[in-house]
Amino acid sequence: MTDFRDVLDRQRFEQGFTDPDGETRCVHADYAVQGKTRIILHVEADPALRGTGAAGTFMQALAEHARAEGLKLTPQCGYAVAWLKRHSQYDDVVAR
Template sequence: MGPFTDATDENRFEQEFDSETGHGRVWADYAVRGGARMILHVEAEQGLRGSGAAGRFMQSMAEYAREKGLKLFPRCSYAVAWHKRHPDYDDVLA
C-alpha cells in the first residue's frame, strides 16, 4: 500500500495498492466546500476491483481527514455505503 495523497490541483485523493491480481490505484474525486470535501466518485483500477483496496482506501481517507481536521461529505453511493458500515469514522463526516 502506497502513501495516501491529496492531489489538490486535481481535486482528487489517490493511493496505490498491490493485490494478488496486480498493482493499481484507487482514487476519489472531490469538490471543495469550505473545510469539507464532497466525495463525488470513488474508483479502483480494474486490476484492484474485488481485492478490498477501495475499502482500505476509504479508511485511509477517513484517517487523513481526521488528521488534517477536514470533514468529508460522501455523495457517491460507494462512499455513503462505506461510511454507514464504519460509524467509528462518523467524526469526519460533514
C-alpha cells in the same frame, strides 16, 4: 501499497495498491472543496483491484486523513455513502 495522497491540483485523493499480478494500481476519489469539507463525488478502483479490499482500505485512509487534517466529508458517491454508514467509528468526519 503506496502512501495515501491528496493531489490538490486535481482535487483527487489517491492511493496505490499492488494487484494480484504484482502491478501497482490506483484507487482514487474525486472531490469538490467547500471550505473545510470535501464532497466525495466518485470513488473508483482500477478494475484489477476490484474484490481485493483495496477500496475499503483506501476509504479508511481517506477517513483517517480527514480526521488528521480537520476536514469533514460529504459523500455523494454511493460507495462512499455505504462505506461510511458501515464504519461508524468515522462519524466524526462526516459533515452533517
